[in-house]
Amino acid sequence: MLDGLKNKLRKFLGLEAKPDAEDDEAKAKLKQEMKSEVEAQSKPAEEAKKAADAAAEEEAKKQAESSEQISKESSTQEVEKVADKPKIGYIHMSGCTGDGMSLTENYDILSTLLTDMVDIVYGTTLVDLWEMPEMDLALVEGSVCLQDEHSVKELMEVREKSGLVCAFGSCAMTGCFTRYARGGQLAQPKHESFVPISDLIKVDCAIPGCPASPEIIAKVVVALINGDMDYLQPMLDMAACNLACGCDLQTNVVSKALCCGCGTCVLACPTRALEMVEGRPSHNKNRCIKCGACTTHCPRTWFPEEQIKKDLGL
Amino acid sequence: MAFGTYKEVVSARATDKAIQKVAQDGGIVSALLCYALEENIIEGAIVAGDTEDAWKPEPTIAMTPEEIIAAAGTKYTFSPNAIRLKEAVRQYGLEKIGTVGTPCQIMGLRKMQSYPFSTRFVADKLALIIGIFCMENFPRDSLKTFVEGKMYSSLDNVNKMDIGKGKFWITDPEKESGLALKETHGYEQAGCNICLDYVAELADVSTGSVGSPDGWSTVFTRTDNGADIFTAAVEAGVIETKPMDDVKPGLELLKKLANGKKDKGRKEIERRVNMGLPSPF
Ligand SMILES: Cc1cc2nc3c(=O)[nH]c(=O)nc-3n(C[C@H](O)[C@H](O)[C@H](O)COP(=O)(O)OP(=O)(O)OC[C@H]3O[C@@H](n4cnc5c(N)ncnc54)[C@H](O)[C@@H]3O)c2cc1C
Ligand code: SF4
Ligand code: SF4
Ligand code: SF4
Numbered sequence: 392m393l394d395g396l397k398n399k400l401r402k403f404l405g406l407e408a409k410p411d412a413e414d415d416e417a418k419a420k421l422k423q424e425m426k427s428e429v430e431a432q433s434k435p436a437e438e439a440k441k442a443a444d445a446a447a448e449e450e451a452k453k454q455a456e457s458s459e460q461i462s463k464e465s466s467t468q469e470v471e472k473v474a475d476k477p478k479i480g481y482i483h484m485s486g487c488t489g490d491g492m493s494l495t496e497n498y499d500i501l502s503t504l505l506t507d508m509v510d511i512v513y514g515t516t517l518v519d520l521w522e523m524p525e526m527d528l529a530l531v532e533g534s535v536c537l538q539d540e541h542s543v544k545e546l547m548e549v550r551e552k553s554g555l556v557c558a559f560g561s562c563a564m565t566g567c568f569t570r571y572a573r574g575g576q577l578a579q580p581k582h583e584s585f586v587p588i589s590d591l592i593k594v595d596c597a598i599p600g601c602p603a604s605p606e607i608i609a610k611v612v613v614a615l616i617n618g619d620m621d622y623l624q625p626m627l628d629m630a631a632c633n634l635a636c637g638c639d640l641q642t643n644v645v646s647k648a649l650c651c652g653c654g655t656c657v658l659a660c661p662t663r664a665l666e667m668v669e670g671r672p673s674h675n676k677n678r679c680i681k682c683g684a685c686t687t688h689c690p691r692t693w694f695p696e697e698q699i700k701k702d703l704g705l
Numbered sequence: 706m707a708f709g710t711y712k713e714v715v716s717a718r719a720t721d722k723a724i725q726k727v728a729q730d731g732g733i734v735s736a737l738l739c740y741a742l743e744e745n746i747i748e749g750a751i752v753a754g755d756t757e758d759a760w761k762p763e764p765t766i767a768m769t770p771e772e773i774i775a776a777a778g779t780k781y782t783f784s785p786n787a788i789r790l791k792e793a794v795r796q797y798g799l800e801k802i803g804t805v806g807t808p809c810q811i812m813g814l815r816k817m818q819s820y821p822f823s824t825r826f827v828a829d830k831l832a833l834i835i836g837i838f839c840m841e842n843f844p845r846d847s848l849k850t851f852v853e854g855k856m857y858s859s860l861d862n863v864n865k866m867d868i869g870k871g872k873f874w875i876t877d878p879e880k881e882s883g884l885a886l887k888e889t890h891g892y893e894q895a896g897c898n899i900c901l902d903y904v905a906e907l908a909d910v911s912t913g914s915v916g917s918p919d920g921w922s923t924v925f926t927r928t929d930n931g932a933d934i935f936t937a938a939v940e941a942g943v944i945e946t947k948p949m950d951d952v953k954p955g956l957e958l959l960k961k962l963a964n965g966k967k968d969k970g971r972k973e974i975e976r977r978v979n980m981g982l983p984s985p986f
Contacts, residue, residue: 493825604825625820647983651896652842653806654764654785655813659823670783670844670894684823690812691896694985699815699907703928705710 476507477615480526481514481559482549484542485569485585486533489602490560494530496605497612508616528615529553534562534569535591537584543591550592558597558630561682563588565635567601568680587633597629601661601682625693635683637664637674645671649691659688707963709906711925712932714956715946716917717939729779729867730914731922733944734805734835737910739770740938747803747832749793752776753784759860761845764789766797779837781866782845787813794830801832807839808902808911815907833934836905838913838923840868840966841893851892856884869914899977899984901970903963910935916959917952923959 481491498505511517512524529549535542550556561567566587574583588594598611614622637660644650652670664678665685672685686692699705708714718731724739725732741747754765754776762784767773786804793799806814811834818828848866851873852858858877865876872883905911909931916923924946926932938944949956974984 598822600822602825604821604823606821606826606828610821643983648895648977649899649983649985650894651807651809651900652783652785652894653810653813654783654788655810655817657785657788658790658813658817658827661823667783667785667788669846670785682823687822688813688817688820688824690809690816691985694812695816695819696986699819700710702819703815703907705907705927 476510477527478510478512478525480512480523480529480549480553481517482529482531482545483515484531484533484535484546484563484588485539486560486562486567487602488532490530490532490562490598490600490608493560493600493602493605494608497609504612504616509612523548523552526553528555528557530557530559531563531588532559534566534585535588536572536582537586538579538582546588546591555595556588556592557626558588558594560603561599561601561635561680561684564594564597564599564629564632565681565683566633567682570681589631589633594630596623596626597632598626599629599632599635599683599687601680601684622698625695628693629687632683635686636681637672637679637685638676639683639686640665640672640674640689643686644689644691651691653690655688655690656685659684707960707967708904708925709902709927711911711927714923714925714949716921716949716952717912717924717944717946718921720942720945724774724777725920727774727777729777731912731917731920731924732777733910733912733922733924734837735774735777736943737833737835737934737938738767738773738803738805740941740943741803741833741934742770742773744937745801746934747801748799749797750803750805751786751789751793752805753780753786760848760863760866766793766799768797779866781843781868782848783842786810787817790814790831791824791827794827800830802830803833803835804831805835805837806905806908807842808836808905808907809839809896809900811836811905811908812902833931834909836908836911838904838911838915839900840903840962841897841900843889843893847889847892847894851884851889855888856882858882867914898973899970899986901967901986903966904959915962916949916954916956921947921952923949923956 483491505511512526513520531546531549535546537543558564562569564587566585569585572583572585574580598607600607611623611626640656650671652667654667656672657665657667661682661684662678662680664675665672667673717733719725719728719733719736721736724735728735738747738750738752742750750767750773752765752767752773753762756763760780760782762780762782764784764786765776766789767776786806787810790802793802814831814834817824818831821828849860852860852863852875856875858875862877863875867874871886873886873889874881874883904913904925909928910924910926912922912924914922924935926935939946974986977984
């Protein structure tokens with residue numbers, strides 16, 4: 392699955408796509424090659440910029456932590472690089488549109504990026520188009536309702552027409568609060584089964600969050616354009632996740648002797664369903680919307696040490 | 706790499722007598738936070754404040770130097786300062802926040818900054834993250850167990866706790882007494898047994914007692930931001946420093962402890978993985 396995805400990304404970057412790799416070794420090699428090609432490609436641009444404006448570069452480096460800066464930098468540095476702009480679609484299923492709103496909150500910093508680096512080819516309210524076109528990347532927001540034949544059909548069509556499918560936000564990834572739907576409501580009382588999109592189709596990448604924050608969206612877009620697979624890896628690893636709840640912390644962290652009482656899970660929870668009691672997260676099921684943010688943020692579920700050091704310049 | 710990446714390491718202490726009096730070691734945490742607050746580098750700090758219950762700290766949003774100083778001193782149990790960060794940003798409206806934490810707390814914050822999935826407009830508000838060295842942390846009932854059961858005091862009476870020279874020390878109105886660390890072993894939380902970070906390798910500035918004489922702290926500056934703030938505080942006379950080479954016991958001891966923690970942690974990780982248990986490290 393991963394190699395297919397990487398091939399797609401190679402295309403994004405205007406690189407020659409490789410035949411599908413079979414084994415792990417080949418996968419690793421492909422990843423390495425891709426990385427070095429990307430680095431090699433971006434080098435001349437970087438050097439030219441350095442020579443042209445050393446002082447500005449210095450300033451930019453200082454602020455490299457800020458995602459705004461990262462996006463501005465990459466958008467100016469690499470604008471000419473992408474000849475074949477990746478086609479991105481935005482598909483709205485059952486959710487609150489929070490993730491789409493988060494995306495739009497980035498328009499001031501991502502405007503260059505979105506107009507010069509990618510083509511938004513499909514999306515309700517974004518593009519005036521009925522027929523779903525071929526897409527390189529489909530951002531799917533919301534869970535899918537099994538009783539809504541239009542949604543099911545649309546999702547299948549997305550999988551068919553899109554190189555990569557990204558579960559965008561927690562509803563698409565885990566079902567989130569739509570997990571509580573049980574029908575019996577107008578306009579269609581029969582609508583009761585809302586499931587994560589990975590229940591029905593293969594998903595390549597997931598961005599959890601209720602909603603996914605504007606910053607994570609900006610970081611993902613920049614990483615995609617830079618072919619920064621290392622940054623995206625955790626989101627590829629999460630792609631198949633279709634179940635989440637605050638009680639995962641107990642099952643996967645506390646009961647596994649991993650919890651250190653740091654409180655990051657409580658920080659991440661959007662609904663105050665968690666509090667720290669005697670140094671351990673205590674989960675209030677009645678407040679939990681099953682977004683998975685707590686488990687995703689916990690430093691004891693996965694820990695991206697190299698990425699953090701890179702971000703901090705350590 | 707016992708200490709992680711750093712720019713400089715020095716022995717240091719706060720010059721303010723009021724801070725020296727209440728601080729655990731050299732008062733570096735309190736002095737830096739106060740300096741940053743007064744210079745408007747931060748607008749508030751999240752620290753481990755005291756509560757009505759003895760040795761039951763609670764994350765506290767300090768808005769004045771007095772409140773920062775009131776929270777000085779080490780509490781050897783959990784104060785998950787991160788849990789009030791969203792509130793500090795959204796309810797208190799703070800744009801620049803300082804905080805302090807054990808290495809594992811810093812890891813949670815740094816992961817959030819690199820992957821801010823669910824923390825809309827919070828990550829960039831952290832203007833200063835101070836890490837404190839940490840060998841282990843205890844559930845409060847662990848403290849109670851050995852303070853009462855093995856040291857014949859009570860949490861209510863203890864004014865100060867400290868770890869040093871191979872012992873766990875308490876000061877109560879009557880005396881200062883120490884308990885050999887092998888007597889506290891087994892009471893630390895299980896999550897500490899796989900921890901590989903002794904000196905808060907991902908903080909802006911990290912500090913602890915080991916390596917420096919009593920009343921002084923060992924300080925690593927790590928990020929550009931952290932180094933700038935620390936240097937400015939030294940230049941302003943808020944903090945005084947000595948070269949590490951001039952103090953005893955010095956870096957060798959710190960190195961021994963930091964590497965020892967890593968070795969022990971790796972062994973425990975291996976043991977767990979062999980049993981089929983997960984580990985993030
Ligand atoms: C659990 C624990 C274990 C430690 N182990 C070691 C060790 O093995 N070796 C070593 O050299 N140093 C260790 N320290 C650090 C040391 O005890 C001092 O906290 C440190 O040197 C800072 O002293 P100071 O005088 O600069 O800070 P002060 O000016 O006294 O300020 C200390 C700051 O830390 C905050 N704080 C206190 N307790 C906690 C807590 N539990 N969680 C989060 N914040 C807290 C306070 O609110 C205050 O802001 C440990 C600290 C803790 C909390
Ligand atoms: S506890 Fe909070 S963060 Fe965790 S899944 Fe529930 S709502 Fe989301
Ligand atoms: S984030 Fe993870 S390690 Fe930290 S308190 Fe929550 S469950 Fe424990
Ligand atoms: S030893 Fe590690 S896990 Fe335990 S409290 Fe200290 S930093 Fe956290």
